[in-house]
Structure formats: C-alpha cells, structure tokens
Amino acid sequence: MGPLAGLTVAVKDLYAVAGQRIGAGNPAWLAEAAVQPRHAVAVRRLLDAGAAVRGIAQTDEFAYSIAGCNDHYGTPPNPAAPDRISGGSSSGSAAAVALGQADIGLGTDTGGSIRVPASYQGLWGVRTTHGLVDRTGLLGLAERFDTVGWLTRDPDVLARVAAVLAPDADAPVAASPIALDGLEELVAPDALSDWNRAMAALTRRLDAPVERVRVDGLADVQRAFTALQGWQAWREHGVWVAEHWSALGPAVRGRFEVASRVTRAEADAARDEVERFRVLVDGLAGDRPLLLPSASGSAPRRDADPATIDRVRRGTMRLTALAGVSGRPAISAPVLTASGLPLGLCAIGPRRSDRTLIAWAARTLSPLAPAGGGR
Template sequence: MTATGAALPVPDGLVEAFWEYERALMADDVATLDRLFADASTTLRGDANGLLVGHERISAFRSGRGGAPQRRIVQTHVQTIDADHALVVAVTELARGGRGQQTQLWARFADGWKVTAAHVSVPAPALDTRIWRVVGDPLVPGAATGPLTGESVAVKDLYAVAGHVIGAGNPSWEAEATVERGDAAVVSALVEAGAAVRGIARTDEFAYSLAGTNAHTGTPPNPKAPYRISGGSSSGSASAVSLGQATIGLGTDTGGSIRVPAAYQGLYGIRTTHDVVDRHGLLALAPTFDTVGWFTRSADLLALVGEVLLPDQSEPDGGLDLVVVPELLRLAENDVAAACDRWIADRGLVVRETWPLADLDLWVRAFSTWQAWEAWQVRAPFLQGRLDVLGPDVRARFENASQVTNAEAHAAYDVVVAARARIRELLGDRVLVLPSAPTTAPELGTGLADRLQATREATLRLTCLAGLGGLPAVSVPVSTTTGLPAGVCLVGAPDRDRALLQLAVTLA
C-alpha cells in the first residue's frame, strides 16, 4: 500500500485486514466479509445501483448476489486519518476487462479493523442486457415532424419491430422466431408521430409474471428503489424510462403489468380500455385481458401519447366523480394505504362508499383460471413437452395452466362475464381510486420466490378489477413515509381513456 496525504504511517494491522477482505471477496466468503464490515446500522455500501445502509442489508445483498466480479488489485492508496481510522482507495482491474475503483473507510475496533463505509465502481456495460435485448442510436428513427418528435421509445419484447424477432423473454422462443416483416400497429403509430424507437426492452417470459425477475436475463434495475424488484412483465420498458434511457415505455397489461411496475418505480402508466388500441403485431398471453399500455415520467407526456394512440372518444357529461372503497384500500399494506390516503386527502374531492365485494375471491379465481386456460391455448404448440425451457416461476404457472380443464375454463369464463357486468355497474361513469399495487417493490434476496408468490396473489385482488371490467386504469406515483415509490390507480369507465389521462394531468 502507498501512503498519501499527511505523513502519518499506515496503521498496524490495516494492510492485513485489507488483503483478508480482498481474498474473501474473490472467494465469495460471506461470513468473513460480514465480519470485516462493521456490525452497525450506520455501515454503508454503495455502487451504481444504489446505497445500502446497515450491516444487515449489506449482508443480505452479499448472500443473494452469487459473488463479485473477478478482479485484481492494481494500486492501493491509504490516507491515514489517525491511529484508528484510515481511508483506502484501490484501483481494480476486472477479469472481463476495464478498470474500477473501490473506496473504503476503515476503523479499528476491539476485535480488529472493519469497514464502516465503502463505495464500489466498475465499468458500465455497453449494453445492460437486464433492460435491453436490442438497442440502436436509434433502432428506428421517428418521423421528422410530429407531436412526439424528440421522444424515444422502449418497446416491450412482445411487439413486432420490422427486421427483428419477438423474443418474448425466452431464449428458446427467440431462437426459433421468424423475423418480423412489419411493425406492430402501435409501434408504427408512435414512429409516424415522431418518436424514435430506442430499442427492444426485456419482458418476463411470455408476459406471465408481475415481478420482472426473468430467470434468463436477470432483474432490470429499479433506480427509485435500489435492490428491489422492478415489477413485470413490462419490466425492461419501465426501467428504461425510470433510468432516463427512453422517455416512453411501451408495454402491455393483462393482470397488472403496467400498473405494478409504474407503482414500484414511481412512474405514470396507463392500461387502456380492452381492445380500444389496435393489438395487431402483439404476441398474446390471454386475449380476453391483454391491453396496450405505456409508461412516462410525467402525466403530460402520458396524455400526449394517448392523443396519438387513442381513437376519438366521447367526453363524459360534467366532471369525473372519484370514489374510494375503503375495503379495497385495506387490501394494501399499511404504508401503501397511508400514502394513497394522503393523496386522496390532499385533493379533498373523493366520495367514500361501500361496495358489495363478497364475490371478490371468486372473481380473482375466475380471472386466474381463464387467463391460465387462454395462455395455454396460445402457447401450448410451443411449450408442450418442453416446459423446462422456462424459468421456475413461469414454468409453474404454465404447468398449472396445462391442467385447467375445458369445464373449469368455461365455468370461470361465465364468472368473468358476470363480474365484468357487475364491476361496470358499480363504477358507472365515475372513477375508482385504489392502490395500483398493494405493496412497495419487494426486496431482492433470500426467499424472494416465496415472497413473490404471496405478493402476486395479493396484487391480483386489486388489479383484477380493471382486467375483468376491461377498463382503463392510470397509475399515478406517490411515496410512502420512508420514501419508497407506490401508486394510486384511477380506474375509469370503458372508452374514457382520454378523459382519465386528462384527469391525471389535472390531479398531478
């Protein structure tokens, strides 16, 4: 080590502790790494993904990441603060190429030297494959003039882009897919309006997830809630917008795949009235519920995209009355429900009423059963006999889907039809206000698979209402008291998408 700064010597034992840490890091020796980080709630570890505060969170991160990139130390420099504190800066060279830096603040404790704060930087990848499958500069240029000139689009990997395949989040499907000869209808409309296609963004496999944790390509980052999931299945499009790599994220929403990522990442998002936007060139999951949707970082741009993609729609007579059903609000965890309550209270224009929701559990089961049956009908020709090409969570879903009988499916469909009529009757021409998702984004780490299943079940109890009703829904970002993103969802009457978008602009 090279001492720098004031002429204070390198403290005894620091060099040995530093190299013990480095050996443990390369061996993924989590126990030793935990011992060499100060066991305190104030210990810090940061990188490009975000800041971890507290030894417990740092330890959980290490346990779940599967080891650090292999590297060697090129240089080390020490600034001794006093006999018990020192700053160590190391220049690293990664085995995959490129150089990084590691800055650590070390302190001497009774049982030896420990890191109290650290920051790690490594070369950014040329292409973050967690977010993107294909990118360009741009991939498809937009028209020279139009309402969306200057905007850029992340296209979910379910939409056709001419000259490319639809990858659908699954490598085996992608390898066998044929090159698309034309753009999906909505992609063409956005390009003609001036928006440039930045690239094709990742999705959960066949869009059959709400998490964004693709087993093949990884979890796109969530910059608003670091070290938490991004939300799916429109995860890549949402992360691209959240990170500022695109201004518009084109996605889909079947069971919540616009509303959930929007809530988890603090974005505006809309799922449109079923069938109001042309789905030509979109790979189906469950056609009864599949809808076109998009994300933006502002309500104004969300509405501007609607002016391009939505047909002319009749305006509601008078204003749009907002209604809250307390029983639905209570389906969210306390921090999310409180954030929604604050948003509602700040606007002071919401009526609270009780809805007869005794059949909600029946509706959720019918939604899931019919969705599963349709998903198997459209994907069985590819998946039959080779479900092992899927990641564990999506595979389990398709395995269950393959077991749904025609009788079970048709019984579920009868419930879906009845639920659609009942939900539309209860809503009328008003706007239902409820949480976009019942939780903030779950943390990555130990036990994630089990936690995600419970979260999915809780989420569908809220999101299925718009899906069953075939209704438009706009997610508006809010924050919990701890600063985590969440979403307030505005569910409108069918074919009132434009009015709902303008309401979101007004309320924003």
Template sequence: MPEPIIHVAGAAPAPAGLVDAVLGYEAALIADDLDALADFFEPGPDTVRADRSGVLAGHDRITGFRGRRGGIGARRVVEMRIHPVDLHSAHVVTVNAPAAGGRGAVSQLWRRAADGAWRVAAAHVSAPAPALDRSIWREIGSPLVPGSPDGPLAGHTVAVKDLFAVEGRRMGVGVKAFLAEAPVQHANAPAVQALLDAGADVLGIAQTDQFAYSVAGLNPDYGTPPNGAVPGAIPGGSSSGPASAVALGHATIGLGSDTAGSIRVPASYQGLWGLRPTHGAVSLEGVHPLAPRYDTAGWLTRDGGTMRTVAEACLVGRPAVAPATRLVAAPAVGMACAPEVRAAFHAALERLVEGGREISPVDVPDLGELLMAFRVTQSAEAWRSDGDWVASHPGALAPDVQARFDWARDVTPEREQDALADVTRLAIAIEESLGDSVLLLPSAASAAPSLDADESTLESRRQATLSMTAIAGLTGRPGLSVPLLHTPGGPVGLCLVGPKDSERALVALGLALERELAP
C-alpha cells in the same frame, strides 16, 4: 497473474492485514461467495453501498442485493491506493480490470473491528460502462427505427417490449430458446407504427418477463432489470425492460402490454405513469398473445405531460368519454394492501377530500372471487396461446413461470366455462357499482419487494396485487397508475380506473390530482 500496484499515502506502510483483506474481498466477489461477502461488510444499519443505481443502506439490504444479482465475472485488481486515517481505519481505492474488458473502480472505507478483522463500512462501485445492459435491452440502436421527421412525439424515444413486432427484427418474448427459433418480422405492429408515425424513434427492444406471465420483473435468461426508483428492489413486470428504461432515463416512452397489471405494477414500483387503455382500444395485431380476453397494449412515461401527448397521438379516432366528477373508493380493496400502502392511500384520500374532492365509498365483489375467476380464465387462454411451445421445450422457463403454465394446462373446459360465467356476473356487478365514476385504489399491494425477498413473499404480494388489478381486467376498463403514494419502502401508484374510453380524461384527472397532492 501480475500483482497489483499498491500506493500508500505518505509513503507509510499499509495497515497490517488491510491489503490481504481487500484482495480477499475481491476473491469472494469473483467466486460469488455470499457468506464471505456478508462477513466483509460491517453489520448494522449504517453500512452503505452505492453504485450508479443509487444507495443501499444497511448490511441486510446489501446482502440481499447480492443474493439475486449473481456473480460479477472474472477480474483482477491492477492498482490499489490506500489513505490511512488512523491505526484502525483507511480509505481504499482499487482499479480493476474485468476479463470482459474496460476498467472499473471501487472506493471503500475499511475499519478494523475488535476481533482484528477488516470490514467495509462504506463502498462506492464504478463498473465499466456497458455498451448494452442486457437485463434491460435485448437490442438497441441510435435509433433502432427512426420515426417520422415531425409529429407530436418528435424528439421522444421508445423502449418496445419484446412482445411487439418490429420490422426486420425477431420477437423473443423474454425466452432465449423462443428467440432462437423466431422468424424475422416483416412489418411493425400497429402499436409500434403509431408511435413512429407520431414522430417518436424506437430506441430498441426491451426485455419482458418470460411470455409476459409475471408481474415481478425477474428473468433468468437475461437478468433482472434494475429498479430505477428503489435500488435493490425488483422492477415489476412483465413490462420490466420498458419500465426500467424509462425510469433510468434511457427512453422517454415505454411501449408495453398489460394483461393482469403488467404496465401498472412496474409503473407503481418505479414511480412512473403507466396507462392500460380500454380493452381493444389499441390494436394487438403483431403482438404475441398471453390471454387475448384481457391483453392490452399501453405506455409508460416519467411524467403526465408526456403521457397526455402519447394518449392523444395513439388514440386518434377513439371516443373520448368524460367520467363523472364524483370519485369513488372501495374500502375492501385497501384491505389487500400492506399496512404502509393502506396508510398512504387513506392519507391521500383525506387530503383530496379536504381540498374539496367528493369521494364516495362503493362496494366491489369479493377480491378472492375476482382473482380466482380472472386466474382460471387467464390461465386457460395462456395455455392455448403458448402451451404447445412450452410443452415441447421442457426446462426452457423459470420455475415460477413453468408452474403457472403447469397450472394452466390442467384447467379443464368445464372449469373454464364455469369461470367465464363468474367473470360475466362479476363484471356486471362492478359496472353497476362504479357506473361512470372513477375508482381510486392503490396500483399495487406493496412497494417494490427487495431482490432478496423469498418466493412465498413474492407470491403473496403478487396474489394481493392481482386481486386489485383484476378489476380493470375483468371489466375491460382503462387503468392509469400515477406515482402519488409514498411509503418507507418506495413509491406506490394511485390507480384511476375509469369508464371505457376515458383514457384522456384519466390523464387529465391524474395531472390534477398530482397538483392537489403536491407537498
């Protein structure tokens, strides 16, 4: 392999040991040696790594990011430029040639520690521009499917979750083995066609968590889409691809599905507007089912104005219910949230009340009971939808998704019937409590967990979040996540759960609350 061309500013010799350290770091990257990589970065909170996704600050966050990212693949350093600062520090720029093609560049500040080892204090990574980020997109065009030449959504582009039929394309549901056997679709799903008829172009088919059976955004077949708001954090799912595409500016509209929070959670994690419409308001024809009792199709956008236009264009012919002006909040719901989310939520409510909003407390059924009734009935439907395929394709799914299907397989008809009775009772109790008011609650129990969060942390946050998202799920009410809460860990959505068919009023209310809570 050719040796890299090395330039040292001022024609001075390179600081002793620095070239070997830089090349050792590159070797550790290629080998994905996490322990060695951790040692190559300075310890402490001030170490930084930046790339096109943003900045990671602190040794622990950088190390955690690497743990879930996976290796970078083979590459070689073709050029190294060293600018010594003093005997113990230097700025180094390397140009690398990945085996996959293209050129990348890395800019680093190296410092020699007391033990004599060179370590990175700051790094900026410029990777070769990918033609297609497979973690976000399965298929993309320019556009993939053009919309009508005019209409209220003319000029907008759509990232379609890989659960919706797109004419002439296959549906993959986030699973490579499923995609390999899938037939070509002969018509667009009505939810896709509605956007095309309104003038939007379908830019491409975006990734989903496997079978849409997760709210994390992790996918072992295609990789984890980047979080456009919080570098080094999970994106949220299962509408992970559309959410990341919108947050990163690839598309202006994400078409997704929401069964247990799969639009609202990624919207919350990535600072987006996310609307789960009234159950049944948007056709699910041509959409792969998870749990039809709860499945909905909805949208993600970066701003409320776009969401208003999308809702008006895609809900033509639906009733437009006006909720009561009184807002309500359930104190018990906040207890499921992380302390920083609870604090941000209460601070927002206080500001709204100080500004003249009437917000009254209401009681909702026990969140644990809500979650269990939802989980049992959702799981039984998920097994009916996908169980035969899952059973005949062992090893095709991620361990966490497989575990959910295993649990679903064991739900007996008798247990499902008991849970359905609970669902009916709980939904009636929620409806009596909320009436025609809009319920305010956090869209998720925490900000986006970091990529290196362990499975127990992810599961505990998932359970807490689902206990809140189940309120809209069990009742069939619409829920709108608006990026109005701010925590040290990143954005969190303020969710508005309104009466059925109040979507347009919820968007108007979200825009009003955005103005009232503006700094």
C-alpha cells in the same frame, strides 16, 4: 415531424419490430423466432407520429408475471428503489423510462403489467380499454385480457401518446371519484397508511369527502381471472411450452403447469364469473373514476424469496384484476410513501374514456401531496 417528434420509445419484447425477432423474455423462443417483416401496428403509429425506437426492452417470460424477475436475463433495475424489484411484465420498458433512457415505455397489461411496474418505480402508466388499440403484431398471452399500454415520467407525455394510439377515446368521466373500501384485507399495513394519507390529501383538494365503496368477492375475481387467463395462455402457447418445459424459469413454468390443467368447464365457469363482475363494476362505478392502490404494497426487495414474491403477486392481482375483468382503462399515478418508496394510485374509468381519464388524473392526482419525505 409529428406530435411525438423528439421522443424515444422502449418497445417491450412482445411487439414486432421490423427486421428483429420477438424474444418474449425467453432465449429458446428467441432462437426459434422468425425475423419480423413489419412493425406491429402500435409501433408503426408511434413512429408515424415522429417517435423513434430507442431499443427493445426486456419482459418477463411471455408476460406471465408481474414481478419483473426473469430467470434467464435477470431483473431490470428499479432506479426509484435500487434494492427492490422492478415489477413486470413490462419491466424493461418501465426501467428504461425511469432511467431516462427512453421517454415512452411501450408495454402490455394483461393482469397488471403496466400498473405494477409504474407503481414500483414511481411512473405514470396506462392500461387502455380492452380492444381499443390494435394488437396486430403483438405476441399475446390471454386475448380476453391483453391490452396495449405505456409508461412515462409525466402525465403530459402519457396524454400525447394517447392522442396517437387512442384518438377517439374521449368518453366522459365524472369529476367526483369513488374509492375502494375494505383495503385492510388487500394491502400491507404500511401501504394502507400511505393510501389513507393520499385520500386525505385528495379530499382536501376536492374540498369534499371521497365516497368509499366495497366490492365483495375480490378473491373470486382473482380466481376467475386466473383460470380464464390460464386457459387462454395454454391455448396460445401450450404446444410450444409442452415441448420446451425445461426452457422456462420455475415461476413461469409453474403457471403454465397450472394453466395446462384448466378444463373447458372451468374456463366457461370463469368466463361467466368475469362477465358477472363486469356488470357489477359497471353498475357500481358508472362514469366515475374508481380509485384503488395500483399494487398491494411497495416493491418487494430484490433478495426476497420466491414464496414472498408470489404472495405479493397474488395479493396485488386481487386489485389489478378489477380493470381486467371489466375491460376498463386504468391509470397508475405515482405517490410517495412515508418511507420514500413509490406507490401507485390507480384510477379505473369508463370504457373508451382513456384520454379523458388521463386528463382527469393529471388535474386531480398530480401532484398529490406526498405522504412522506424522500428516500
């Protein structure tokens, strides 16, 4: 018995599970992978707390996407919006939770890979403080941004997992949040309307207006994040990728091609820019939760063309990169849009406030009055 007794876990196929191979969403990688002799630290801690592994869940190739579309295995379902994509790269973990096949979706978040599927599928999700949860046994993408995260159907289970994986992450969080301003340039018009409705509902709940703040240069944040992520991704996987270009799906292959051309000078400049924005976010938010949409809109349709999905991805990463460059934890809480599609409301908190932030979000954002009726 333990605090997670009776709960099941869908493990993203980047974590070591004893007796299994890590597939990383790519059949060629899986075929060459060694059987793992022991569990990843995060998996072991969940098992020691009483949880049981329900299965290994699909991921976008090498976690280098936030769409959930895998050219080899297909797109996992989105039960909340069956005609829409699932969001990635923790796509399989999210779908398993949304379908009720598992209680916990253990995933990772580098550039939004927990928050985007949570947003698209109406789930709760947390990206933990960078470096807080031991990543031993996890196949990484970009060490500077990789984090352990998980998805659940309710905030109570989210908090129970945090007590196991991040027991000391209880730094204080101020009661009064601030909200990102200037979203007209960042989110789709219908999502902006839903966001404004959600903020109005939150204002009524708090009985006080939510202060709006502007972060200039979010396109620069995204560019710096993308360059440094690419540099590190190529250092991590470049040797294998260079020998297996034809084994990659087109979208991920294209990202690795770009990554292979990032120079050390560009990576160093990107690292300086990331540090500048880290300091900026710290000064702007302090210990207050910073609210923003988890994605630039609701999930694109499954039959959307690749160019549309890539445009949505780039727009979303202008939002998700803020948590990445700051190293802060981020919670995605579900809000129902006017069209009945899920949309995530993200709260970024101070570093090492993961458990406190989850508790704050559960009190403050759940259940936030839906912006519209059911679908």
